[in-house]
Amino acid sequence: MMKRVGIKDVAKEAGVSIATVSYVINNKGGQTLSEETKERVWKAVNQLNYVPNLSARILANNKSNLIGVVIPQTETDKEFMFSNPFYSEFLSSLEYTARKKGYHILISGTNADENYIEVAKKRNLDGIVILGVYPKDTLEEIQNSKIPTVIIDSYIKSYHFNTVGTDDCYAGYTATKYLLEKGHRKIAIVTGSTLEKGVNQERVRGYEDALSESGISLEKRNVYTGTVDFEYGEEVAEQIAKRKDEVTAVFCTADIMALGLLKGLNKYGIRVPEDISIMGFDNTFISKISTPALTTIDQNISIKGERAAKMIIGILSEQLKGKQDYIVPIEIVERESIREV
Amino acid sequence: MMKRVGIKDVAKEAGVSIATVSYVINNKGGQTLSEETKERVWKAVNQLNYVPNLSARILANNKSNLIGVVIPQTETDKEFMFSNPFYSEFLSSLEYTARKKGYHILISGTNADENYIEVAKKRNLDGIVILGVYPKDTLEEIQNSKIPTVIIDSYIKSYHFNTVGTDDCYAGYTATKYLLEKGHRKIAIVTGSTLEKGVNQERVRGYEDALSESGISLEKRNVYTGTVDFEYGEEVAEQIAKRKDEVTAVFCTADIMALGLLKGLNKYGIRVPEDISIMGFDNTFISKISTPALTTIDQNISIKGERAAKMIIGILSEQLKGKQDYIVPIEIVERESIREV
DNA sequence: ATAATCAACTTAAACGGTTAAGTTGATAAA
DNA sequence: TTTATCAACTTAACCGTTTAAGTTGATTAT
Numbered sequence: 001m002m003k004r005v006g007i008k009d010v011a012k013e014a015g016v017s018i019a020t021v022s023y024v025i026n027n028k029g030g031q032t033l034s035e036e037t038k039e040r041v042w043k044a045v046n047q048l049n050y051v052p053n054l055s056a057r058i059l060a061n062n063k064s065n066l067i068g069v070v071i072p073q074t075e076t077d078k079e080f081m082f083s084n085p086f087y088s089e090f091l092s093s094l095e096y097t098a099r100k101k102g103y104h105i106l107i108s109g110t111n112a113d114e115n116y117i118e119v120a121k122k123r124n125l126d127g128i129v130i131l132g133v134y135p136k137d138t139l140e141e142i143q144n145s146k147i148p149t150v151i152i153d154s155y156i157k158s159y160h161f162n163t164v165g166t167d168d169c170y171a172g173y174t175a176t177k178y179l180l181e182k183g184h185r186k187i188a189i190v191t192g193s194t195l196e197k198g199v200n201q202e203r204v205r206g207y208e209d210a211l212s213e214s215g216i217s218l219e220k221r222n223v224y225t226g227t228v229d230f231e232y233g234e235e236v237a238e239q240i241a242k243r244k245d246e247v248t249a250v251f252c253t254a255d256i257m258a259l260g261l262l263k264g265l266n267k268y269g270i271r272v273p274e275d276i277s278i279m280g281f282d283n284t285f286i287s288k289i290s291t292p293a294l295t296t297i298d299q300n301i302s303i304k305g306e307r308a309a310k311m312i313i314g315i316l317s318e319q320l321k322g323k324q325d326y327i328v329p330i331e332i333v334e335r336e337s338i339r340e341v
Numbered sequence: 342m343m344k345r346v347g348i349k350d351v352a353k354e355a356g357v358s359i360a361t362v363s364y365v366i367n368n369k370g371g372q373t374l375s376e377e378t379k380e381r382v383w384k385a386v387n388q389l390n391y392v393p394n395l396s397a398r399i400l401a402n403n404k405s406n407l408i409g410v411v412i413p414q415t416e417t418d419k420e421f422m423f424s425n426p427f428y429s430e431f432l433s434s435l436e437y438t439a440r441k442k443g444y445h446i447l448i449s450g451t452n453a454d455e456n457y458i459e460v461a462k463k464r465n466l467d468g469i470v471i472l473g474v475y476p477k478d479t480l481e482e483i484q485n486s487k488i489p490t491v492i493i494d495s496y497i498k499s500y501h502f503n504t505v506g507t508d509d510c511y512a513g514y515t516a517t518k519y520l521l522e523k524g525h526r527k528i529a530i531v532t533g534s535t536l537e538k539g540v541n542q543e544r545v546r547g548y549e550d551a552l553s554e555s556g557i558s559l560e561k562r563n564v565y566t567g568t569v570d571f572e573y574g575e576e577v578a579e580q581i582a583k584r585k586d587e588v589t590a591v592f593c594t595a596d597i598m599a600l601g602l603l604k605g606l607n608k609y610g611i612r613v614p615e616d617i618s619i620m621g622f623d624n625t626f627i628s629k630i631s632t633p634a635l636t637t638i639d640q641n642i643s644i645k646g647e648r649a650a651k652m653i654i655g656i657l658s659e660q661l662k663g664k665q666d667y668i669v670p671i672e673i674v675e676r677e678s679i680r681e682v
Numbered sequence: 683a684t685a686a687t688c689a690a691c692t693t694a695a696a697c698g699g700t701t702a703a704g705t706t707g708a709t710a711a712a
Numbered sequence: 713t714t715t716a717t718c719a720a721c722t723t724a725a726c727c728g729t730t731t732a733a734g735t736t737g738a739t740t741a742t
Contacts, residue, residue, distance in 0.1 A: 357721080357722090358721075358722050358723080359722095360721080360722060360723075360724095361720090361721065361722075364721090372720085372721085373718085373719050373720060373721090374719095374720070374721085375719080375720065375721085378720080378721080397727090399727090400726095400727045400728065400729085401726075401727050402727085403727075
């Protein structure tokens with residue numbers, strides 16, 4: 001393997017010192033350079049195909065232009081931590097935005113035997129963005145580490161983390177309100193267990209608010225709580241099938257559950273939206289592929305990823321000061337799974 | 342921001358030289374150390390919470406334990422380059438496997454203004470794994486760069502790249518054969534355009550082989566070629582609806598197309614599998630969410646990701662020598678979208 | 683004419699590790 | 713007793729950058 005070309009080679013080729021090469025390449029304006037020298041250096045750079053070694057640069061600068069992204073990994077889902085389309089779409093948008101600004105992304109699943117503060121230190125990560133819900137001591141540790149962080153969709157108020165998220169209560173309210181406006185009165189909700197607290201809890205709260213605003217009393221058996229996955233949706237379908245004239249619409253707190261519900265309902269001969277209407281949440285690409293396509297709350301994942309990137313980079317470049325919070329607006333996208341009643 | 346603790350601090354704390362610290366930490370066996378010193382050093386490491394700075398280590402060692410993953414980004418799909426569940430599941434598995442072996446993953450979308458050979462050089466990537474199809478000169482450039490590479494699902498035979506892939510021809514054959522065995526004779530295929538050549542071409546070849554083996558002549562209008570997405574599936578449905586007694590089953594070269602087809606067919610009142618059977622390809626998580634759930638070719642994406650990780654790491658650690666090729670076995674998973682006729 | 687200023691560089695220390703080569707004192711071999 | 717060997721370190725060069733602090737020769741101010 002032939003030796004990499006370094007700044008020395010460029011310096012020699014251009015007939016200047018390595019410091020000069022560094023100055024012309026970085027062009028920070030702190031140093032006056034003659035046009036002629038600049039030209040000679042750039043010519044040498046191109047000729048030799050020189051690419052600076054970021055490890056050396058990081059060492060000297062203490063700045064890596066690397067952002068870590070931590071993605072949750074559930075016990076049951078070890079190898080597919082981000083097979084959830086939410087993560088993919090988020091990550092994709094984040095990476096795209098970051099790359100445009102000269103940053104790279106280092107992804108890492110959550111994992112007991114490797115803590116990401118260590119990773120952050122080891123790899124000189126400039127900052128990290130965290131998805132998912134973590135135990136209190138983990139968050140404390142992150143906070144103590146002083147590494148610039150932005151947390152996505154978290155409701156931990158006591159820490160002064162920077163956040164980007166959704167107004168989930170309002171979103172839940174909006175979803176339910178929409179159902180109400182379509183004439184539904186018997187509305188069930190299926191949502192995530194308390195483990196993924198935060199967002200789901202808020203969405204349920206919005207649901208409750210909308211209901212009580214319309215003078216509808218909250219029935220406990222109308223709220224189904226389980227794991228956020230396709231299977232749980234199917235499971236709920238079985239339950240709802242047993243009391244089908246007691247519910248006319250159901251609001252699922254995640255599209256994937258809505259799809260499970262849809263499939264389950266189908267099995268019991270219950271038609272959507274004729275017999276039961278379904279409102280989803282997320283609007284990842286899967287929401288449009290079902291029959292009927294899901295009417296759902298678009299939480300603008302792509303924008304969320306973009307804002308996350310911009311926020312962490314803004315903080316790192318010190319353009320953003322103080323605690324940052326950004327709420328990504330939601331909107332409802334009407335498709336085929338809800339009918340007027 | 343307080344200063345990071347470095348090897349010097351550990352050395353001072355333990356009362357030894359930094360070289361000694363380095364030796365005990367790396368424990369390569371090239372150096373004899375007293376048990377007592379080892380203990381003292383480790384104690385200092387823990388006490389000070391020392392984490393080695395990988396940038397410095399990379400600089401000294403010329404080894405980063407970082408693997409780059411290049412993911413295609415289509416023009417129309419800029420911000421969602423890996424919203425395709427194939428990429429997510431693959432990446433997820435790759436990352437998981439790599440992490441277990443002490444490597445990290447740096448992801449990067451394909452992008453005109455940043456070429457990944459430069460990224461690889463800059464970031465001292467030990468190797469890269471490449472997904473998707475690229476122009477010849479790109480591949481040549483990669484080859485010339487001498488960076489250890491494994492390419493996924495590529496049929497570029499002339500370069501001696503390491504590969505992990507699927508026997509797509511056999512897979513196409515298997516899928517079609519299955520349909521044949523279920524009694525279907527009028528089988529259409531919907532597949533990707535020549536842009537994503539390789540895999541699709543092979544799958545079509547397998548389809549043709551199976552057909553001719555059964556003495557069925559290939560009808561040109563039975564092969565639909567377009568972009569690999571949901572919309573194209575819907576589009577094909579429209580066409581097939583017009584000639585519905587001319588086809589009794591259709592093999593889609595990707596699940597996402599199959600789902601589009603399914604939805605489209607539904608619109609025209611054509612039932613699946615009663616009127617038309619559908620065979621998918623991929624078995625990402627979306628294949629089980631439709632009604633009916635897709636019978637499909639499982640290409641074992643998770644294993645593919647794992648093998649990719651193991652291959653690149655094996656090459657880097659010199660346990661694997663010479664050109665490597667691994668074919669991930671496929672299997673058919675029977676669900677609800679095909680009926681016997 | 684002399685000093686001060688300045689453009690356009692160069693020198694060298696520093697970043698935080700690794701590692702070949704050197705040191706030292708104790709033990710074994712001759 | 714002298715010499716060789718060896719365990720257990722330490723010293724210092726090196727990896728490829730950045731950057732504060734020189735240096736130098738020309739120009740400007742006094």
